Structure formats: C-alpha cells, structure tokens
Amino acid sequence: MEDLDQFREETRQWLDANCPASQRLPNTPEEQYWGGRRGRFASEDARVWFERMRDRGWTAPEWPAAYGGGGLTPQQGRVLKEEMKRIKARTPLYSLGLWMLGPALLEYGSEEQKQQHLRAIVNGEFRWCQGYSEPAAGSDLASLQTRAEDQGEHFLVNGSKIWTTGADRSDWIFCLVRTNPHVKKQEGISFLLIDMASPGVSTTPIELISGESEFCQTFFDNVRVPKSNLVGELNHGWSVAKALLVHERKLMAEIGGDSPRQEIAPVEAARRYLEFSAGRIADNQLRSDLADYEMRMHAIGLTHMRSFEERAAGIKGSVGLAMKYLGTEAVKDKNELLLAIMGTRALGWEAPGFTTEELDTTRLWAMSKAMTIAGGTSEVQLNVIANHVLQLPQAPKAATES
Amino acid sequence: MALVLNEEQRLLAETAREFLQKQAPVSALRALRDSRDPLGYDATLWQQMAELGWASVILPEEFGGLDFGFSGLGVVLQESGRTLTASPLFATAVVGASALLLGGSTAQKTEYLPQVAAGELTLALALEESPHHRPQHIATRLETAGDGFALSGEKVFVLDGHSADTLLVVARSSGDPGSRDGLSVVMVPRDTAGVAIERTVMADSRNTANIRFTDVAISGAQVIGTAGEAGTWLEDVLDRGRIALAAEMLGSVEEVFARTVAWLKERVQFGVPIGSFQALQHRAARLQAELELAQSVVLQALSTVDEQPRQLALMASLAKANLNELAKLATNEAVQMHGGIGVTDELEIGFFLKRARTAMQIFGDTGFHKDRYATLCGY
Numbered sequence: 001m002e003d004l005d006q007f008r009e010e011t012r013q014w015l016d017a018n019c020p021a022s023q024r025l026p027n028t029p030e031e032q033y034w035g036g037r038r039g040r041f042a043s044e045d046a047r048v049w050f051e052r053m054r055d056r057g058w059t060a061p062e063w064p065a066a067y068g069g070g071g072l073t074p075q076q077g078r079v080l081k082e083e084m085k086r087i088k089a090r091t092p093l094y095s096l097g098l099w100m101l102g103p104a105l106l107e108y109g110s111e112e113q114k115q116q117h118l119r120a121i122v123n124g125e126f127r128w129c130q131g132y133s134e135p136a137a138g139s140d141l142a143s144l145q146t147r148a149e150d151q152g153e154h155f156l157v158n159g160s161k162i163w164t165t166g167a168d169r170s171d172w173i174f175c176l177v178r179t180n181p182h183v184k185k186q187e188g189i190s191f192l193l194i195d196m197a198s199p200g201v202s203t204t205p206i207e208l209i210s211g212e213s214e215f216c217q218t219f220f221d222n223v224r225v226p227k228s229n230l231v232g233e234l235n236h237g238w239s240v241a242k243a244l245l246v247h248e249r250k251l252m253a254e255i256g257g258d259s260p261r262q263e264i265a266p267v268e269a270a271r272r273y274l275e276f277s278a279g280r281i282a283d284n285q286l287r288s289d290l291a292d293y294e295m296r297m298h299a300i301g302l303t304h305m306r307s308f309e310e311r312a313a314g315i316k317g318s319v320g321l322a323m324k325y326l327g328t329e330a331v332k333d334k335n336e337l338l339l340a341i342m343g344t345r346a347l348g349w350e351a352p353g354f355t356t357e358e359l360d361t362t363r364l365w366a367m368s369k370a371m372t373i374a375g376g377t378s379e380v381q382l383n384v385i386a387n388h389v390l391q392l393p394q395a396p397k398a399a400t401e402s
Numbered sequence: 403m404a405l406v407l408n409e410e411q412r413l414l415a416e417t418a419r420e421f422l423q424k425q426a427p428v429s430a431l432r433a434l435r436d437s438r439d440p441l442g443y444d445a446t447l448w449q450q451m452a453e454l455g456w457a458s459v460i461l462p463e464e465f466g467g468l469d470f471g472f473s474g475l476g477v478v479l480q481e482s483g484r485t486l487t488a489s490p491l492f493a494t495a496v497v498g499a500s501a502l503l504l505g506g507s508t509a510q511k512t513e514y515l516p517q518v519a520a521g522e523l524t525l526a527l528a529l530e531e532s533p534h535h536r537p538q539h540i541a542t543r544l545e546t547a548g549d550g551f552a553l554s555g556e557k558v559f560v561l562d563g564h565s566a567d568t569l570l571v572v573a574r575s576s577g578d579p580g581s582r583d584g585l586s587v588v589m590v591p592r593d594t595a596g597v598a599i600e601r602t603v604m605a606d607s608r609n610t611a612n613i614r615f616t617d618v619a620i621s622g623a624q625v626i627g628t629a630g631e632a633g634t635w636l637e638d639v640l641d642r643g644r645i646a647l648a649a650e651m652l653g654s655v656e657e658v659f660a661r662t663v664a665w666l667k668e669r670v671q672f673g674v675p676i677g678s679f680q681a682l683q684h685r686a687a688r689l690q691a692e693l694e695l696a697q698s699v700v701l702q703a704l705s706t707v708d709e710q711p712r713q714l715a716l717m718a719s720l721a722k723a724n725l726n727e728l729a730k731l732a733t734n735e736a737v738q739m740h741g742g743i744g745v746t747d748e749l750e751i752g753f754f755l756k757r758a759r760t761a762m763q764i765f766g767d768t769g770f771h772k773d774r775y776a777t778l779c780g781y
Contacts, residue, residue, distance in 0.1 A: 270781055281781050291776040295720055302698040306405035313406045319698075322691040385690050386683035390663050393678040 008079045015083055018052045020045040023090045026262060034094045036127025036171050046090075050124065053092040060098055060122045063106065067118035074312060096165065097121035097128040099251050101174050104244040108191070108232040117193070131161035131175035131194075131218060132241065139380050141176075142185045142238065146220060148177035148192055155179075155192065155230075157200075157223040163374065167203045167216035170196055180235050191237035193229040194220075210366035211349075248375045250320065253304075253327035262357040263364060266290055266334060269341045286341060293330075293337050300326055318389040325381035328371040335365040404705035405698060407477065414470065415477035419484070421454065426487040428750045434488060435607040441565050442601075442609035443488040452521025457495045461503070465515035472642065472707035476649040476700065483653025486757050488608050490524045493562035496646040497639060498525025501570050501587060504635040505627040514589075526566035527639075528557040528613055535766045537572075537640055542615065544573035544586045544629065551629070553588060553596075553618040561764065563611030564601035567592060571615065575630040582633040587626045594618055606760040607753070638711075641718035644765045645703040648721035651761050652700045655725070655732045658754040659689055662736045669741070676739075685735060692728050699724045716778050723771035729758040 022045040031042040033050055041047040053059050056070060062077040063069020072080065102121050105114055120126050137144040146159025157177060164173065173194050180188030194201070200223040205213040232240045264272075270290055274281050281287035303319060303326070310317045338361050339346045346361040348354030372378040386392045407415065426447055434442060451457065459475040461467025468474065475496065482491055499518050502511055517523035531541055542555025553573055563569065569590045577584030590597060596618035602610045626632065663686060666677030676682055703721035706713050733755040737744040744751055762768070 267779065267781060276781075279780070280777070287776055287781065288772060290781060291772045291779075294779060295723060295772070295775055296695075298720055299695040299699050299724060302405070302702045303695050306698040306701065309405045315406060318690075319694045322694045325687075326691050326695065379684070382684045382687035383680070385687035386680075389690055390677075390683075390686055392663070392666060392683050392686065393675050395678050395680045395683065396674060 004075055004079060007076050008083065011080055011083045012086075015087055015089060018049075019084075019087060019089045020049055022046075023049040023092075024088045025090075026088075027090050031090075032094045033092065033124070034127050034166065034169065035097075035124025036169065037125075038169055038171075039124065039127060046092075049090070050092040054123055057122060059093045059095075059124065060102060060118075063102065063118065063122065067106075067114055068122035069118075074308075078308065093124045095121060095124065095128065096130055097126065100130060100244055100247050101128050103247050104174075104191075104240055105231065107243055108240045110231075112228065113193075113231060126171040127166065127169060129164045129167045129170035129173050129196075129216075129218075131164055131173045133163045134160060135162050135217075139377055141241075142189065144176055144178060144189065146175065146177050147181070148179050148190060148225065150179070151224075154227060155225045157192070157194065157220045157225055160217055160219045162206075162215075162217045164203070164216045164218040165214055167196070167218045168205060172196060173201075173218065174231075176237055176241050179237075183235070186238045188235055189237040189241070190234055191231040191240040192225060193231060194223065194225050198223050198225065200224075208366070209369065210363045212363070212367065245376065246320075249324035249381075252371065252375045253323035262360045264338065264357055264361060266293055266337050266341060269338055273342045273345060289337055289340065293333055296330055296333070300330055318385075321381075321385055321389055324375065325378050325385070329378060331371045332368050335361075335368040339365055404473070404709070405701045407701075410470065411474055411477050414474055415481060417454065418456075418478045418481035421450075422481050422485045422487055425450065426482075426485055426489070428486050428753055431486050431488055431607055431753060432750075442562075443490065443565070447487075448489050448524075449521050451489060451491065452519070456491060457521045458499075458519030459495065461499060461515055461519050465511060466519035467515070472645065472704045473701075475646060476704040479646050479649040480653035480656075480700075483650035483655075484657040486654065486753055490562055490566070492643070492646060492650065493527065493566065494518060494523070494525045497527045497561075497643045498566075498568075498570060500639045500642045501525075501527065501626060501636075504638055505587060505632060507627060510589075510626060523568065524562065524566045526560050526562040526569050526611075527643075528560045528563060528569050528571040530559045531555070531557060533558075535763065535770055537636070537765075538582050538585070538633075539579045540572055540574045540585060541579045542571065542573040544575050544588060544620065544625075547619070550622055551588070551620040551625070553590065553615045553620050555615050557613045557615075559602075559763075560611045560613050562609050563613050564599055565609055569597070569613065570626065572632065572636065582637075584630050585632040585636060586629045587632045587636065588620050589624045589626060590615070590618060590620070604760060605756040608757070608760065638714060640765055641714045642707055644718040644722040644771075645700075645707055647761060647764055648703060648725040649700050651725040651729045651758070652696055654754055654757060654761075655693065655696065655728055658736045658751065659693060659732050661751065662686070662732075662739050665740055682739060685739075689732055689735060692731065696724055696728050716775065719766075719771040719775040719778070722766055723768050723775065726762045726768040726771070729762060733758040 022043065033039060033041055033046055057065060057068055058070045061070035061072045061080050062074060065071035098121055102118060105117060132141060134144050134146060146157065146161060148155040148157045161175065167173065173196055175192045175194055176189055177192050178188055179190040200221040202219045203216040206215045206217060207213045270281055274283060274286060276282060307319045307323065310319065342361060345358050348359050348362055351359065387394060455468045456478050458467040459470045459478060460472060461469065463469050502514055514523060529537060532539065544551050544553050553571060555573060569592060571588050571590050573586050573588060575584050575586045592599065596616045598614040600612045602612055604610055666682060666686060667675050669676045699721050703717040706717040736751050737755055740749065740751055743749050
C-alpha cells in the first residue's frame with residue numbers, strides 16, 4: 001500500500017510537470033490522435049504530450065516493458081488512470097491496437113508477431129481497425145464468409161467486412177476469416193492480420209443516423225496475405241476472437257469517461273434547463289427519472305470497483321459478463337434523459353441557434369443507439385449471461401455462442 | 403478492498419449459513435406461523451445465535467461485543483435473509499443496539515449493551531405512526547411531569563413490538579410533527595403501566611405490534627441521551643437499519659432467484675426444460691445483472707457504516723431503494739416463472755414474496771429513498 005501511495009505521488013508530480021495545460025481541456029473528435037501513417041497532431045502540445053507518455057511506455061501502461069509498455073501492475077495502472085482523470089488529461093493515443101489487438105497478441109501471438117507489432121502499437125506507428133462483422137454475419141458472427149484460401153506461400157482473401165471503424169484511415173486490419181468451410185462454423189475460423197496497403201483492399205464509408213461516418217465497409221478482392229500473419233493456430237481463430245471480444249465489451253462497459261464530444265452531465269443539464277422550486281426540480285417526473293439514472297450509475301460505478309477488486313484478489317467472478325449490458329444500456333438511458341431534460345434544445349441538428357454542447361447532445365443521443373448493438377447486442381449479452389453464468393440450457397435451434 | 407469479503411467475513415458467512423440452514427430454514431418460519439407461536443420466534447434459537455456472537459457483532463469489545471462492524475454483521479443478515487429466519491437480530495442487535503450506541507449515555511451503554519450482547523435483553527424501536535415511513539412526523543408526546551416525564555401516543559408497525567423486553571419509543575418533546583428538532587427516544591419496559599400492546603399478524607408472518615401509550619411515567623434515566631436531542635443521532639440509527647435490512651433483503655433475493663433458476667432447469671414443458679426458452683432466459687439474465695449491482699451496493703453500504711460515515715445517508719438510501727426494487731422484481735418473477743405451483747402455499751416462494759413486501763416498507767419505500775437521494779444530491 002505504501003509503495004502504491006508513493007507511486008501515486010510520483011505519478012502526480014510527473015503528470016503535473018509533463019502534461020501541457022492545453023492537453024487538460026476536453027478535446028473534439030478532430031483533436032484526437034489516432035496515430036498511424038496518416039495520423040496528424042492537432043497541435044504541438046498534443047505531439048509533446050503523446051511523445052512524453054510514449055517514452056515512458058504509458059500509452060500502454062500495463063504492457064511488459066520488453067514490448068515498449070510501461071510494465072505497471074494493475075493497481076499502478078489504476079492509479080495512473082485516476083491521476084490522469086483527476087487533472088482531466090487527454091488520452092494521448094487513441095488506438096484499437098492498444099485496446100483490442102495488443103491484449104490478444106500478448107496472449108496468442110508468436111514472439112515474432114509481438115516483436116513486429118506491439119512496440120509499433122505503443123508508439124502509434126500504425127493505426128489498426130477490426131474486421132469481424134460482415135453484412136450477413138452480425139449477432140451470428142460465427143457464420144462469417146470472408147474466405148482465406150491456402151495458396152502455399154500465402155492466403156488469398158476474398159469477401160467483405162462491415163462496421164470497420166476508421167478503416168479508411170487505418171494501416172492494418174485484424175480479421176476473422178474462414179479457412180475451413182466444411183466443419184462446424186466456429187471451428188473453421190482463423191485470425192489474420194492484413195496490411196491495408198495490400199493490392200485488392202478497398203473501403204467505403206457508411207453514414208449513420210448521427211450524421212457521422214466513422215464506420216466503413218471494407219472489401220477484399222484476391223488479397224495476398226503472408227502466412228506469418230496468422231495469429232494462433234489455423235482454424236482456432238474463434239478463441240482469439242472471443243478473448244478479444246471480452247476486451248471490447250470491457251471497453252464499451254467503461255465508456256463515457258473519455259468522450260471526445262462536449263458531454264453534459266444530466267445533473268448539470270437539469271440545473272441549466274429545468275425550473276427549480278425550493279431547491280428541487282419542479283417537474284416531479286423528471287426529478288424521479290434523474291434520481292433513477294444517478295442511482296443506477298452509482299451502482300454501476302460500485303460494480304466496476306467490485307469487478308476490479310475481485311480481479312486483484314484473484315477471484316473469478318461473474319460480474320464482468322454483465323457489465324457491457326449494464327453499461328451500454330445506461331448510456332442509452334442517459335441520452336434519452338438528456339433529451340427529456342433539455343427539451344427542444346437537445347434536438348438541434350446544425351448551427352445557428354444552438355450551442356456546440358446542445359448540438360453534441362443531439363448527435364450523442366443518435367450515436368448512443370449503436371452502443372447496445374456494437375460489440376454484441378444487449379440480447380446477445382443476455383444470452384451469454386443466461387448460458388454461461390446461470391447455466392441455463394441452450395435455446396432450441398438458436399446458436400447463441402458468442 | 404471493501405467490495406470483496408475478507409477471510410474473517412467469509413468464515414462468519416459460512417458458519418451462519420450452515421447454522422441457519424440447519425436450525426432455522428424457511429420451514430421453521432412456516433411452523434411458527436401455523437402454530438400461532440406466541441413469541442413469533444424460537445427463544446432457544448436466539449440464545450444460540452447470541453452464543454455465536456451474532457447479537458453483538460457491531461458492539462465494541464468493552465461492551466462484550468465481537469466488534470466485527472457492519473461488514474461482519476452484513477454477512478449474517480444476508481444468510482438470515484436466505485432462510486427468512488425470524489429472530490430479534492434486526493430489531494435488537496441492529497436497530498436497538500445502534501440507538502444505545504449512538505445516542506446513549508456511558509451509563510446506559512454500560513448497563514444495557516452487555517445484556518444485548520448476551521442475548522438477555524431484546525429491544526424494539528417504536529417509531530411509525532402512519533402507514534408510511536415518516537421518521538420526523540412524530541405526534542407522540544413526551545411532556546414534563548413532576549421530576550420526570552409523561553409519554554402519550556400511538557405507534558404502529560413496531561417490529562418485535564409484542565415480544566421485546568424494552569421498547570425504544572420515539573416521542574416529541576417540542577416542535578411540530580415534521581420537525582427534526584425536539585425528538586426524544588425513551589426506554590420503556592414492556593410491562594410498564596399505561597402501555598397497551600396489540601400484536602398484529604402480517605402477511606410475512608414476522609413480528610409486529612401496534613402500541614398505545616397513555617400517560618406513561620418516564621424517569622430521566624429512561625431517556626436515551628438528552629431529551630429533545632434525538633434528532634442528531636436517530637437518522638444515523640435508521641440509516642444503519644436501512645443498510646442492514648438491504649443486506650437481509652439481498653440474501654432473500656439471492657435465495658429466491660437461485661430457486662427460480664433451479665426450477666427453470668428442472669421444469670419440462672413442450673419436451674424441453676423451460677429454461678431453454680429465450681423469453682425466460684432474458685428475464686433471468688436481467689435479474690442476474692441487477693443482482694450484480696445489488697451485491698456491490700450492499701457491500702459498499704455496509705463498509706460505509708464502518709469507514710465513511712459522511713456518505714452514510716446517501717449509501718443507505720441507495721442501498722434500500724435498490725433492494726426494494728430488486729426484491730419486488732425478483733419475487734414477482736419467481737412466482738410467475740414457477741407457474742401454478744408458484745401461487746400455492748405449499749411452495750416456499752410465497753414466503754419470500756410476502757417478506758419482500760414487508761421489508762420494502764420498513765424504514766422507507768423506494769419513493770422515500772429516491773426523494774432523499776435526490777435531495778442529498780441537491781436536486
């Protein structure tokens with residue numbers, strides 16, 4: 001404990017000395033640094049902040065130092081997170097490589113793959129995107145049809161992936177591909193790393209109800225991929241994918257603490273947009289709805305803490321499996337609550353006539369609808385809880401594996 | 403590490419579970435109900451519980467206590483919730499003991515707490531005067547009379563009111579009903595002249611009474627702490643009660659949910675276990691997710707009593723509101739998913755349903771605590 005207090009003190013001092021003032025303000029989507037060959041810093045301060053964090057390995061604080069990470073314990077990693085949050089430090093590097101691929105490579109990658117990719121991820125050299133879903137394989141992910149045929153020296157990949165976030169700005173994609181169409185669907189899938197610069201790879205952006213188009217559809221037309229890019233064993237990609245989905249769901253469960261948009265807190269919105277009488281929100285329905293939401297978030301926050309404490313104590317509990325469902329449903333609730341509290345001020349689509357914050361509220365509300373779909377729908381999450389935690393028998397016919 | 407049980411608490415939980423499952427399962431409550439037991443709980447059982455130290459879990463060692471704090475008490479309450487055990491645990495060892503501990507003079511603590519710890523003295527807080535929890539709406543009067551006081555008023559829904567040795571009566575020394583100022587709590591032995599106790603039989607088969615006080619003579623020594631100043635500590639006593647009750651309710655919810663899930667696996671219709679139907683799976687999975695939240699909330703609330711008194715009111719309202727809602731949902735789902743046998747008295751599910759409704763009313767329903775949480779947060 002004493003060591004941890006000392007670490008906190010040192011971290012606090014280092015952050016105070018090294019995080020530029022401009023990097024402690026909320027950032028816009030345009031100001032996020034995603035790295036990669038096409039990555040651009042929005043300012044000199046953003047570059048300095050990123051490089052200082054990178055040099056300590058603190059873009060990946062808990063990865064082993066041998067691969068460029070910070071080598072921190074989970075407890076120290078938490079302290080760093082808390083201290084960064086305390087001064088509202090921006091995330092220096094946004095990266096699916098950090099959040100998703102890296103942890104999977106640490107577990108399943110060959111030594112050569114770790115050497116090739118992990119440090120490059122820590123340093124933000126390449127931007128990664130994820131190729132899981134396909135137009136005909138959403139919740140039933142294991143039915144994916146993108147083929148990778150063994151051509152001796154390499155795989156030949158044909159097919160397409162959808163919801164590939166930032167694919168048009170990415171350097172590499174980690175993909176689930178079918179390498180054996182003749183066995184049970186989960187058993188013929190492999191996990192493949194593909195250089196987006198390979199001939200035959202193309203992308204098209206998809207416009208969403210929020211007006212954004214960070215998602216793409218990505219096409220593979222006779223793309224040649226070296227066999228050394230296979231992660232884990234041939235036809236064993238489903239295990240890698242499942243491990244990675246756990247990271248994605250954890251990430252989505254924790255989302256909200258670091259939003260690029262100007263997110264207004266419901267209590268703050270209530271103070272600004274609602275009538276108060278004798279220190280209370282005059283509208284009893286909205287007051288009750290706000291209390292419901294705040295109490296739920298309080299409970300969810302405590303449950304994140306419990307989940308962390310259980311992991312630190314080596315207890316393998318069931319709590320993690322419920323967090324994606326609870327967290328993303330709560331984000332949707334929050335956005336509906338903000339619309340109710342702000343009324344027509346939260347329905348503006350474009351300037352003029354609305355503040356940036358108000359316009360962001362509208363867009364975030366539309367974006368929040370994806371939260372309970374991406375990374376496994378809420379319904380799939382409930383299937384997982386029913387089957388894996390409660391051990392209820394599989395539903396007739398429905399393949400609920402995920 | 404407040405959200406993970408330590409070794410001591412795990413052992414206590416194991417002992418409690420083993421003891422209660424054997425000595426006081428739900429069938430014991432049924433027997434008390436069916437025999438119209440005059441006491442409403444098993445006195446021998448309570449002696450054994452006291453010998454295990456459960457009457458004194460939260461008491462400091464100087465008063466003969468175990469001093470395991472609320473985090474320790476919580477695991478015992480949770481286990482007693484699983485078995486719906488009727489005993490003075492809540493009214494005496496949680497509420498009564500806390501009132502003496504927080505409000506009592508040194509002389510009162512020294513005299514009464516060791517008796518509580520030994521299981522020799524049972525207590526009941528006579529608080530409510532209306533069908534809803536309104537802790538400051540006290541019309542019962544404590545007026546000065548000669549050297550002492552005279553107590554008059556009517557109390558309802560007094561937990562263990564018909565069986566406790568001594569009643570802790572909340573009364574008003576001054577101020578209007580609704581005011582926090584001017585409240586007193588006095589200790590009134592049950593056989594005092596002017597005390598009329600009427601036992602009330604309620605849906606949950608636990609122990610409550612309506613009590614009328616008519617010009618009951620009270621000496622200064624019977625006033626807990628100082629007359630008119632109970633407002634400064636009574637709310638903390640109620641918050642401890644709310645958190646303890648949340649722990650008991652959590653145990654009941656865990657048990658009723660476990661029985662429901664077991665039934666979903668066992669009951670076959672259309673040639674398959676009904677638990678394979680997604681319509682039921684999703685409802686069960688939602689309950690599981692809610693249960694995860696409730697477990698975190700209760701653990702945190704218990705440790706708040708021991709370690710973060712400034713958060714006490716907020717955590718008490720969060721915990722009680724959370725468990726109120728979950729207890730209602732889990733018991734309703736349990737009955738519905740059990741189908742026809744769910745509404746029979748033969749199955750024990752009905753006992754959980756009825757207990758949940760009573761527990762939901764004790765020390766504040768969901769609306770009460772949601773309102774309080776919002777007020778505490780400044781909106």
